[in-house]
Amino acid sequence: xELSAYLPFWKQLxxxxxxxxxHAAVLRSASAGTLLTQGTGDCIGLLVIRSGQxxxxxxxxxxxxxxVYRLLExxxxxxxxxxxxxxxQFDLSIQxxxxxxxxxxxxxxxxxxxAESAPVANYTNQLMASRFSEVMWLLEQILWKSQDKRxxxxxxxxxxxxxxxxxxxxxEKIAGHLGTAREVVTRMLRYLQSEGxxxxxxxxxxxxxxxxxxxxxxxxxx
Amino acid sequence: xELSAYLPFWKQLxxxxxxxxxHAAVLRSASAGTLLTQGTGDCIGLLVIRSGQxxxxxxxxxxxxxxVYRLLExxxxxxxxxxxxxxxQFDLSIQxxxxxxxxxxxxxxxxxxxAESAPVANYTNQLMASRFSEVMWLLEQILWKSQDKRxxxxxxxxxxxxxxxxxxxxxEKIAGHLGTAREVVTRMLRYLQSEGxxxxxxxxxxxxxxxxxxxxxxxxxx
Numbered sequence: 001x002e003l004s005a006y007l008p009f010w011k012q013l014x015x016x017x018x019x020x021x022x023h024a025a026v027l028r029s030a031s032a033g034t035l036l037t038q039g040t041g042d043c044i045g046l047l048v049i050r051s052g053q054x055x056x057x058x059x060x061x062x063x064x065x066x067x068v069y070r071l072l073e074x075x076x077x078x079x080x081x082x083x084x085x086x087x088x089q090f091d092l093s094i095q096x097x098x099x100x101x102x103x104x105x106x107x108x109x110x111x112x113x114x115a116e117s118a119p120v121a122n123y124t125n126q127l128m129a130s131r132f133s134e135v136m137w138l139l140e141q142i143l144w145k146s147q148d149k150r151x152x153x154x155x156x157x158x159x160x161x162x163x164x165x166x167x168x169x170x171x172e173k174i175a176g177h178l179g180t181a182r183e184v185v186t187r188m189l190r191y192l193q194s195e196g197x198x199x200x201x202x203x204x205x206x207x208x209x210x211x212x213x214x215x216x217x218x219x220x221x222x
Numbered sequence: 223x224e225l226s227a228y229l230p231f232w233k234q235l236x237x238x239x240x241x242x243x244x245h246a247a248v249l250r251s252a253s254a255g256t257l258l259t260q261g262t263g264d265c266i267g268l269l270v271i272r273s274g275q276x277x278x279x280x281x282x283x284x285x286x287x288x289x290v291y292r293l294l295e296x297x298x299x300x301x302x303x304x305x306x307x308x309x310x311q312f313d314l315s316i317q318x319x320x321x322x323x324x325x326x327x328x329x330x331x332x333x334x335x336x337a338e339s340a341p342v343a344n345y346t347n348q349l350m351a352s353r354f355s356e357v358m359w360l361l362e363q364i365l366w367k368s369q370d371k372r373x374x375x376x377x378x379x380x381x382x383x384x385x386x387x388x389x390x391x392x393x394e395k396i397a398g399h400l401g402t403a404r405e406v407v408t409r410m411l412r413y414l415q416s417e418g419x420x421x422x423x424x425x426x427x428x429x430x431x432x433x434x435x436x437x438x439x440x441x442x443x444x
Contacts (some may be wrong), residue, residue, distance in 0.1 A: 012285075019291065021353055058358075058361070058362060058365070060362075060365065060366040062366075064366070066341065066365060066427050068361075085347065085348070085351050086348050087348050087349075087352040087355060088351050088354070088355055089355040089358075089359075090354075090355050090359065092358075114340070114343075114347070115340060115344060116340060117340060118336070118337060118338060118339060118340040118342075119342030119344050120340075121336075121340050121344045121347060122336055122337060124347055125336070125343060125346055125347050126307070126308050126309050126427040127306065128347065128350050128351065128354065129307050129308065129309040129310050129350065129360050130309040131354070132310070132312075132350065132353070132354050132357070133309060133310055133312050133363065135354070135357055135358065136280075136311075136312035136314075136357065137311075137312065138361065139280070139290075139357065139360065139364070140280060140282075140312070142287070142361070142364060142365065143280070143285065143288060143364065143401050144282040144284075166397065169289065187223040209335035212289045
C-alpha cells in the first residue's frame with residue numbers, strides 16, 4: 001500500500017502538496033529493540049507505521065522506564081517530530097518493539113503543510129487528542145489503581161497484541177513498561193500464580209485464567 | 223479588553239468569521255468554588271479567561287481528586303469543549319478557584335472555525351500541546367518524585383500564584399490538588415514544620431524558608 005492510503009487528509013491536499021509529500025517521505029525499516037529517538041531533542045520526523053510495533057516511553061533520572069503508549073500498523077507517531085510543535089516540553093523516547101517498516105516525513109515539510117492546510121492541522125489535532133487520552137488513562141491507572149490491577153491489564157494487553165496466551169517476556173521488561181522495579185513484578189506474578197491466574201516458566205508467562213485476570217484488572221467495571 | 227485581544231489568530235480570520243465569533247461569544251462570571259464542567263459530558267464551550275483562576279482536575283471512583291493543571295488570565299480552556307474534538311476520552315472537571323470572568327465560545331462555532339481556518343486549527347494544536355506537556359510533567363512527578371517533594375513544589379506554586387508567603391488553604395484542599403489523602407498531607411506538613419521550612423497555624427501555612435523548600439522540590443536540578 002502507498003503512503004497516501006495511510007493519510008486520511010490525502011485527498012484534501014493540492015496536487016503540488018501531494019507531490020512534495022510523496023517525494024520527501026522515506027520508507028525505512030528497523031528491527032526490534034532499535035531506539036528511534038531519545039527524548040524530544042531527536043526530531044527525526046513524523047513516522048507513519050506500515051507494519052510492526054513501536055512504544056513511546058519516559059525515563060526517570062535513575063534510568064527507570066515506563067511505557068506511555070504503543071503504536072501499531074496505521075498509527076502515526078507525532079512526538080518523533082515534536083520540534084515542529086511549539087509548547088511540547090517533555091522528553092519521550094520511541095523504540096521499536098516488533099520489527100517495523102514506516103515512512104518518515106520530514107518535520108519541516110509537515111509543519112509547512114499544517115500551516116497551509118486546515119485538514120492537515122485538524123488531523124494532527126486528532127492524533128494529539130488520541131495520545132493525550134492515552135496519557136490521561138495511564139495517569140488515572142497510576143493514581144487510582146493498585147499495581148496488581150495494572151499488571152493484570154498489561155498481561156491482557158500483551159496477550160491481545162501477541163494473539164497468544166503464552167507470553168515470552170522478562171520480568172525486567174514488564175517492569176520497564178509499568179514504571180516499577182523488577183522485584184515488584186516478580187512478587188506480583190508469583191501472587192497471580194498462587195491464585196491460579198498465570199503459570200510461570202523460564203522466560204514465559206502463560207495466562208491460565210484470562211477471565212479472572214480481566215476481573216482483577218477491573219475491565220468489566222469500565 | 224476585547225475578546226479579539228485574547229485570540230492570537232484574530233487577524234487571520236475573515237471579517238465574516240470575526241463577526242460570527244464576536245456575536246456568539248458570551249461574557250460570563252463565576253465565583254470561586256463553582257464547578258463549570260463535571261467530566262467531558264458537560265460540553266459548555268471554549269473558555270477564554272479574562273481574569274481569575276480555574277483548575278482542571280480528575281476524580282477517582284472513590285471521589286478523591288487531583289489537580290491536573292491550572293488556568294490563569296489569558297489562558298484558554300479547551301477541555302470544557304471536548305465534544306468538539308474527536309478522540310478525547312477522559313473526564314476532566316473544571317472548577318473556578320478564584321472569582322473569574324471569561325468568554326464562552328460555543329463548541330459548534332469553534333469547531334467550524336477550526337475546519338475552515340488553518341491558523342485556528344494550528345493554534346488549537348498549540349493549546350493542546352501545552353496542556354499535554356503539563357500532564358506529562360505531572361505524570362513524571364507522580365512516577366519519580368516522592369510526595370514531600372511534590373508538596374514542597376505545590377506550596378511554592380501556591381505562594382507564587384497568591385504572591386504571598388502565607389497561604390490560607392486547608393490540608394484537605396492540598397490533598398485534592400495532589401491526589402492524596404488529608405492525613406498524608408498533615409503528616410508531611412508537620413515534617414516540613416519540624417525541619418523549619420513552614421509554620422503551621424489554624425487555617426494558614428507560612429513558608430519560612432522558601433529556598434530550602436525549593437531545594438527539597440529539586441527545582442534547582444531541573
